[in-house]
Amino acid sequence: MSGSRRSFLRDLTSAARDVVAAATEPPARTSLSADELERYSRQLVLPEWSERAQLALRRADVLVVGAGALGSPVAAYLTGAGVGRLGIVDADTVELSNLHRQHLHFTPDLGTAKAHSAAAKLAFLNPGVLVEAYQVRLEEANAAGLVEGHDLVVDCSDSFATRYAVNAACCAAGIALVEGGVSGTSGLVMAIRPGESACYRCAFEEPPPEGSVPSCAEAGVLGPAAGVIGSLQALEALRLLGGVGEPLTDAFLQVDLATHAFLRVAVERREDCPDCGGPGPVRAPA
Amino acid sequence: MTRTLDVTGLTCPMTWVKAKLELERLAPGDVLTVRCRPGEALENVPRSAREAGHDVTVQATSVRIVRR
Numbered sequence: 001m002s003g004s005r006r007s008f009l010r011d012l013t014s015a016a017r018d019v020v021a022a023a024t025e026p027p028a029r030t031s032l033s034a035d036e037l038e039r040y041s042r043q044l045v046l047p048e049w050s051e052r053a054q055l056a057l058r059r060a061d062v063l064v065v066g067a068g069a070l071g072s073p074v075a076a077y078l079t080g081a082g083v084g085r086l087g088i089v090d091a092d093t094v095e096l097s098n099l100h101r102q103h104l105h106f107t108p109d110l111g112t113a114k115a116h117s118a119a120a121k122l123a124f125l126n127p128g129v130l131v132e133a134y135q136v137r138l139e140e141a142n143a144a145g146l147v148e149g150h151d152l153v154v155d156c157s158d159s160f161a162t163r164y165a166v167n168a169a170c171c172a173a174g175i176a177l178v179e180g181g182v183s184g185t186s187g188l189v190m191a192i193r194p195g196e197s198a199c200y201r202c203a204f205e206e207p208p209p210e211g212s213v214p215s216c217a218e219a220g221v222l223g224p225a226a227g228v229i230g231s232l233q234a235l236e237a238l239r240l241l242g243g244v245g246e247p248l249t250d251a252f253l254q255v256d257l258a259t260h261a262f263l264r265v266a267v268e269r270r271e272d273c274p275d276c277g278g279p280g281p282v283r284a285p286a
Numbered sequence: 287m288t289r290t291l292d293v294t295g296l297t298c299p300m301t302w303v304k305a306k307l308e309l310e311r312l313a314p315g316d317v318l319t320v321r322c323r324p325g326e327a328l329e330n331v332p333r334s335a336r337e338a339g340h341d342v343t344v345q346a347t348s349v350r351i352v353r354r
Contacts, residue, residue, distance in 0.1 A: 032307075041303045047338055051307045 030055070036128070040082050053242030054082060060241045061085040063150040065138050065166055067118040068092075069101040069221060070156035070180050073230030074237065076104060078154075079122045081238055085130040086122065089146060090114040091137035101223035138162055143169035152176045154237050156230065160207040167192070167200040171275040176240050179252075180233040183219045187229035190252035190267075191236040197249035198267040199276040225257050287316040293331070294323045294347075301327040302334040305351070309340065312353045320349040 032040070032054060043049045062083050064075045067090035075088055094102075094109040094117055102114075109117040115133035122131045138146055138157065143165040147153050153175055155166045163179065170177040170192065177192040179200045192199050232253065239247045254263045271277045291308050293301040305320045312318060322328040324347055332349050335342045341352040 037303060037307075038300065041299055044303050045299050045306065045334075050310050052310065 048244050053244050057082050057241050058084045060151045063087045063153045064156055065089050066156035067114040069226035070230040072102050072104040073227050074154050074156050074234045075122055077234035079126045079129045087132045088115050088118050089134045089138050101226045140165045147173055147175055150175055152241055154178045154233055164207055168275045170194055171199050178233045178236045180229050182221055182226045182229040185222055185225045185257040187255050188252055189232045191247040191249045193249055194276050198269040201275040202270045202273045203252055203267040290319045292321045294321055298326050298330050301331055305331055309353050314353055316353045318351045322347055
């Protein structure tokens with residue numbers, strides 16, 4: 001690590017710590033503080049949002065899987081909106097080729113762990129949110145342990161293997177999930193309430209054959225396209241957590257930004273789905 | 287129930303945010319009287335309350351809102 005980068009990170013960490021330390025009094029449990037009222041005023045003023053929704057959001061514990069192109073807008077919007085705790089999982093380090101679309105990471109972050117780089121920026125954004133960084137790759141073997149205890153998981157991963165592992169773990173634990181994916185200028189978003197609505201595997205029974213779908217590195221992606229999909233995921237997460245509006249369940253939204261087409265595709269829950277329909281009860285979400 | 291809220295020390299949109307949250311805590315038919323400063327607040331608070339579907343009457347600088 002170069003001296004200037006070390007110095008930048010040291011300054012950033014120290015500044016983030018100061019911001020946290022300077023945060024106002026701990027919020028009362030049943031109402032919003034004056035600071036929170038002002039910070040969240042532009043969402044509280046919305047007819048569909050309410051103090052009750054804001055308090056539900058403050059109680060929520062969310063896990064964002066991936067601190068990349070989708071994870072950046074998702075984590076930033078949820079932190080800005082006032083989620084109580086936010087865990088961010090990513091095993092990778094920041095690379096130069098990430099920066100055009102992964103806007104929680106800056107040039108001086110090159111070579112540092114994405115989870116920690118993201119957490120430092122999120123602490124600046126909203127010191128009232130408890131942000132936890134997990135520098136680990138979510139896999140089938142550790143998925144259950146990582147998602148455990150969370151109210152909602154937002155899957156911002158870039159591999160089908162991870163996506164299926166996250167879906168299976170969330171279904172088994174009865175944890176609400178927002179799925180998303182982006183490639184080129186198109187993407188997909190789906191909200192899932194395990195035990196109540198169709199899961200990702202109900203919609204897509206098997207992962208595509210290895211090599212049949214180009215990776216992000218092969219296919220490329222435009223930053224704003226990832227931003228749109230990540231923003232839609234964040235919106236679904238806020239709907240599920242705040243209990244407001246109609247979440248995008250039993251359907252997925254297919255977005256083609258080359259033609260400006262948004263297509264809502266209905267999905268039915270499959271009784272024989274190995275993740276959400278098989279033997280062994282799926283715990284109803286709280 | 288009748289409640290009174292003084293937002294004369296606030297600027298928009300906090301005037302309506304405070305009133306909206308107070309209304310959320312009331313039951314349908316309850317009355318909230320909001321004391322506003324003349325000008326922007328006295329225009330915005332009644333307008334936002336009407337847009338939210340509440341019954342609104344304005345007397346001088348007091349906005350009487352009946353929760354829907």
